[in-house]
Amino acid sequence: MNSFRFYNPTxxxxxxxxxESHLAEEVTRYGKRVLLVYGGxxxxxxxxxxxxxxILADAGVTLFELSGVEPNPRLTTVHKGIxxxxxxxxDLILAVGGGSVLDCxxxxxxxxxxxxxxxxxxxxxxxxxxxxPLGTILTLAATGSEMNAGGVITNWETKxxxxxxxxxxxxxxxxxxxxxxxxxxxxxxxYGACDMLAHCFEHYFHPTHHTPLQQHLIEAVIKTIVEHTKxxxxxxHDYDARETLMYCSTMALNGMISMGINGDWACHAIEHExxxxxxxxxxxxxxxxxPQWMEHTKNVNPTRFATLATNVFGxxxxxxxxxxxADIAIAKVRAFYQEIGAPQHLADYQIGDDQLExxxxxxxxxxxxxxxxxxxxxxxxxxxxxxx
Amino acid sequence: MNSFRFYNPTxxxxxxxxxESHLAEEVTRYGKRVLLVYGGxxxxxxxxxxxxxxILADAGVTLFELSGVEPNPRLTTVHKGIxxxxxxxxDLILAVGGGSVLDCxxxxxxxxxxxxxxxxxxxxxxxxxxxxPLGTILTLAATGSEMNAGGVITNWETKxxxxxxxxxxxxxxxxxxxxxxxxxxxxxxxYGACDMLAHCFEHYFHPTHHTPLQQHLIEAVIKTIVEHTKxxxxxxHDYDARETLMYCSTMALNGMISMGINGDWACHAIEHExxxxxxxxxxxxxxxxxPQWMEHTKNVNPTRFATLATNVFGxxxxxxxxxxxADIAIAKVRAFYQEIGAPQHLADYQIGDDQLExxxxxxxxxxxxxxxxxxxxxxxxxxxxxxx
Numbered sequence: 001m002n003s004f005r006f007y008n009p010t011x012x013x014x015x016x017x018x019x020e021s022h023l024a025e026e027v028t029r030y031g032k033r034v035l036l037v038y039g040g041x042x043x044x045x046x047x048x049x050x051x052x053x054x055i056l057a058d059a060g061v062t063l064f065e066l067s068g069v070e071p072n073p074r075l076t077t078v079h080k081g082i083x084x085x086x087x088x089x090x091d092l093i094l095a096v097g098g099g100s101v102l103d104c105x106x107x108x109x110x111x112x113x114x115x116x117x118x119x120x121x122x123x124x125x126x127x128x129x130x131x132x133p134l135g136t137i138l139t140l141a142a143t144g145s146e147m148n149a150g151g152v153i154t155n156w157e158t159k160x161x162x163x164x165x166x167x168x169x170x171x172x173x174x175x176x177x178x179x180x181x182x183x184x185x186x187x188x189x190x191y192g193a194c195d196m197l198a199h200c201f202e203h204y205f206h207p208t209h210h211t212p213l214q215q216h217l218i219e220a221v222i223k224t225i226v227e228h229t230k231x232x233x234x235x236x237h238d239y240d241a242r243e244t245l246m247y248c249s250t251m252a253l254n255g256m257i258s259m260g261i262n263g264d265w266a267c268h269a270i271e272h273e274x275x276x277x278x279x280x281x282x283x284x285x286x287x288x289x290x291p292q293w294m295e296h297t298k299n300v301n302p303t304r305f306a307t308l309a310t311n312v313f314g315x316x317x318x319x320x321x322x323x324x325x326a327d328i329a330i331a332k333v334r335a336f337y338q339e340i341g342a343p344q345h346l347a348d349y350q351i352g353d354d355q356l357e358x359x360x361x362x363x364x365x366x367x368x369x370x371x372x373x374x375x376x377x378x379x380x381x382x383x384x385x386x387x388x
Numbered sequence: 389m390n391s392f393r394f395y396n397p398t399x400x401x402x403x404x405x406x407x408e409s410h411l412a413e414e415v416t417r418y419g420k421r422v423l424l425v426y427g428g429x430x431x432x433x434x435x436x437x438x439x440x441x442x443i444l445a446d447a448g449v450t451l452f453e454l455s456g457v458e459p460n461p462r463l464t465t466v467h468k469g470i471x472x473x474x475x476x477x478x479d480l481i482l483a484v485g486g487g488s489v490l491d492c493x494x495x496x497x498x499x500x501x502x503x504x505x506x507x508x509x510x511x512x513x514x515x516x517x518x519x520x521p522l523g524t525i526l527t528l529a530a531t532g533s534e535m536n537a538g539g540v541i542t543n544w545e546t547k548x549x550x551x552x553x554x555x556x557x558x559x560x561x562x563x564x565x566x567x568x569x570x571x572x573x574x575x576x577x578x579y580g581a582c583d584m585l586a587h588c589f590e591h592y593f594h595p596t597h598h599t600p601l602q603q604h605l606i607e608a609v610i611k612t613i614v615e616h617t618k619x620x621x622x623x624x625h626d627y628d629a630r631e632t633l634m635y636c637s638t639m640a641l642n643g644m645i646s647m648g649i650n651g652d653w654a655c656h657a658i659e660h661e662x663x664x665x666x667x668x669x670x671x672x673x674x675x676x677x678x679p680q681w682m683e684h685t686k687n688v689n690p691t692r693f694a695t696l697a698t699n700v701f702g703x704x705x706x707x708x709x710x711x712x713x714a715d716i717a718i719a720k721v722r723a724f725y726q727e728i729g730a731p732q733h734l735a736d737y738q739i740g741d742d743q744l745e746x747x748x749x750x751x752x753x754x755x756x757x758x759x760x761x762x763x764x765x766x767x768x769x770x771x772x773x774x775x776x
Contacts, residue, residue: 006402
């Protein structure tokens with residue numbers, strides 16, 4: 001494996017009742033003026049908003065609000081949040097929602113302490129040197145944003161969707177209560193599973209020498225996602241299934257299964273170009289792109305695909321070549337997407353071929369993408385075309 | 389799984405060259421008066437002592453020393469270290485060694501800030517409220533102490549070996565360079581493997597409801613230990629094998645594979661009684677006890693043993709009962725210990741039956757031990773007797 005530095009100081013609270021028992025104590029550690037960041041109001045419908053308000057009011061906290069954070073959160077919303085932090089002297093940002101809300105809150109936290117436009121940081125033209133403290137209450141198992149320092153923001157004016165972060169944007173604490181995901185709609189549950197699975201794949205396919213433990217750890221997460229997504233869809237109130245998916249989402253992108261690995265990340269880069277133009281759900285885009293990316297890259301290292309077949313999907317490898325096993329692995333991945341009802345073609349989102357050229361160009365504007373296989377513009381174009 | 393809070397703020401540096409690049413920067417963050425804690429001098433023979441001295445002298449650090457920390461580190465040594473911290477106004481403790489040295493340094497760190505005898509904390513009569521900052525340089529893959537807050541100290545006067553810790557004793561940073569384990573003797577390499585394997589087993593056998601991801605993650609670590617120990621023994625300079633074992637040791641006990649699990653820990657408790665009297669290597673004691681504990685408890689949940697056989701050792705479960713697979717799993721564990729040359733009987737350490745009664749009584753002096761199966765004095769006696 002590569003040399004690495006790992007550091008993840010987020011205090012993670014898992015399970016029912018944790019919010020009631022520990023939220024006030026964690027929040028008030030940082031102050032009494034809190035900016036509550038949330039999305040479209042689902043937390044008002046399921047009672048979480050009232051619960052949080054109640055707990056924090058009892059603790060003497062003054063709440064300010066930024067609501068309406070979009071899926072694919074926008075820079076304009078981030079700017080609004082930064083303004084509130086400045087004008088109201090906010091001590092702590094509390095993000096209540098899924099990955100988009102959390103990512104938006106991270107951008108606000110950095111931006112509030114950054115001398116300039118926070119978009120600089122996402123464009124790699126500036127670096128955060130500090131951030132407001134941030135806490136989260138997760139309501140969607142998907143991005144892993146609850147236990148990492150990164151996030152993705154969309155600049156709708158320039159149609160750019162960029163990832164960024166800093167050592168200062170690890171949440172100080174995150175509350176993950178599976179019951180808060182009971183009301184997640186079916187399609188969002190599917191997209192969440194696709195997203196966490198994609199995080200595993202991005203780390204499973206890499207060029208780094210000798211990473212046996214990481215490989216087995218990633219296989220563990222993939223296997224568990226595959227084994228439990230259907231149960232959560234069949235019964236949205238299945239606590240065990242919801243808990244397991246939530247835990248998989250955290251573990252898939254908190255850095256613990258990928259230490260010392262130079263992950264691929266081409267599919268994420270390609271998907272960002274699609275949703276920067278078409279505003280489709282991130283997880284849906286990933287489910288469409290990944291099988292095509294696998295077809296396009298399988299010959300780079302068929303053995304890696306073969307272990308996916310044998311170690312995750314339990315395929316008996318006896319008498320089969322790695323190339324044959326690679327094809328079986330890709331078929332198994334497709335079958336899983338199909339089983340859970342994930343989108344399989346760009347056409348599922350009414351996306352045609354008129355912007356492929358633009359998306360391919362944009363994806364490689366900083367250079368070739370991906371580490372398992374370096375992709376140039378032609379590669380990206382081919383993958384997008386196969387995804388139609 | 390159970391509700392849990394997870395928090396692990398240790399900054400982990402892995403790989404060759406990390407000490408040269410980052411040690412000075414990490415140390416001087418906490419001050420310039422550093423207590424170097426180490427063991428019997430192996431770090432003088434392999435050059436690590438000189439390297440660290442040189443790097444820190446260049447950084448303007450004043451070093452004080454506590455050397456001669458024992459395997460099974462003693463309370464008297466901890467007291468010596470605390471005295472130095474007080475008399476020399478130490479800013480940071482830097483532990484260079486294996487788990488014993490690190491555990492000793494944790495006790496010193498707590499004790500230096502504790503109003504009373506630090507032994508109170510291990511006896512559960514007092515609680516740490518602060519600790520001196522602690523950094524580590526690991527030289528032995530075994531205990532996982534480099535990325536957790538706990539440690540074990542022996543009071544030789546009372547023949548008690550107790551574990552303890554606090555939220556303040558996570559190392560601030562740990563440097564893990566596999567090359568620093570090249571000179572670890574064969575027997576210590578074996579004991580280290582047995583120790584990390586035992587940490588996996590303690591978490592694999594538990595009574596907690598529904599923990600599929602944890603199960604697969606633990607299987608990943610066990611599998612990797614089993615696959616790589618022999619290679620490190622066959623060629624002590626095999627970087628890949630040494631790196632993999634080191635990484636397994638860290639992951640086996642940093643809490644990442646065991647979140648929300650109520651682990652067993654009876655074997656550790658029993659082993660502590662053996663080495664508190666006979667001062668044998670911890671890993672060696674665990675290798676002797678574990679197969680007997682497995683025989684004694686297998687009927688509690690044969691399925692858990694069966695998954696060990698199928699998922700870790702690749703046994704084809706078709707047509708076999710869980711009870712049959714459990715026996716196969718135990719045989720596989722024994723075979724692994726045998727393959728790497730681990731001790732198998734107390735007689736290997738010239739331990740007879742004259743203290744069994746005392747050890748069994750001591751093991752349960754605070755009540756029954758173990759969570760997978762609660763063990764009373766008779767159970768412990770039976771396991772010890774079977775281990776002769």
